[in-house]
Amino acid sequence: DTAVSQTPKYLVTQMGNDKSIKCEQNLGHDTMYWYKQDSKKFLKIMFSYNNKELIINETVPNRFSPKSPDKAHLNLHINSLELGDSAVYFCASSHGGGGGYGYTFGSGTRLTVV
Amino acid sequence: KNEVEQSPQNLTAQEGEFITINCSYSVGISALHWLQQHPGGGIVSLFMLSSGKKKHGRLIATINIQEKHSSLHITASHPRDSAVYICAGGTGNQFYFGTGTSLTVIP
Numbered sequence: 760d761t762a763v764s765q766t767p768k769y770l771v772t773q774m775g776n777d778k779s780i781k782c783e784q785n786l787g788h789d790t791m792y793w794y795k796q797d798s799k800k801f802l803k804i805m806f807s808y809n810n811k812e813l814i815i816n817e818t819v820p821n822r823f824s825p826k827s828p829d830k831a832h833l834n835l836h837i838n839s840l841e842l843g844d845s846a847v848y849f850c851a852s853s854h855g856g857g858g859g860y861g862y863t864f865g866s867g868t869r870l871t872v873v
Numbered sequence: 874k875n876e877v878e879q880s881p882q883n884l885t886a887q888e889g890e891f892i893t894i895n896c897s898y899s900v901g902i903s904a905l906h907w908l909q910q911h912p913g914g915g916i917v918s919l920f921m922l923s924s925g926k927k928k929h930g931r932l933i934a935t936i937n938i939q940e941k942h943s944s945l946h947i948t949a950s951h952p953r954d955s956a957v958y959i960c961a962g963g964t965g966n967q968f969y970f971g972t973g974t975s976l977t978v979i980p
Binding site: 849 | 906908914915916917918959961968970972973
């Protein structure tokens, strides 16, 4: 199936730990994104990345870092997890920056920090 | 004030009703997206608009660039349309998301 896949779907971890969320797309898209959806269901963009440029939302703490081993993957690493990091994180991809021809989203990763 | 505002925040409709969700934006955009988030959490991209109107099945999306306004219409609504609908507008790699409209369609 062509899709954006994220793993894990659920992640429960203690404060202070370091964790990663993986994202892979097999759509041949050139741009990938990470979004955070808070408890009020508000989606905020964290990063967008294509093979030329990483754009970081300046409000994102530097404990969050994207890692892209190749065009099909954009993983999210989070260091020193805090309670406020609890949220659902969505990966997405598109062909062209800004979702030029529409986004495809992953199914989300629900992160709970305890 | 958010760059993208949606109304209403919550909407309950009877099955078969015609539904309209509105989105206004205050920033310059090259495209506006309508997204659907199912109760289970998955997000689906419904439309991308830069002008005019698009139709897909019972869903219609319109955009008025001059008025900086877009609407999502659902004709003959069905309980399976129950979801959160989100509009997002922007340019380049910077997109702003509305807070979403939670739609419940009652049989």
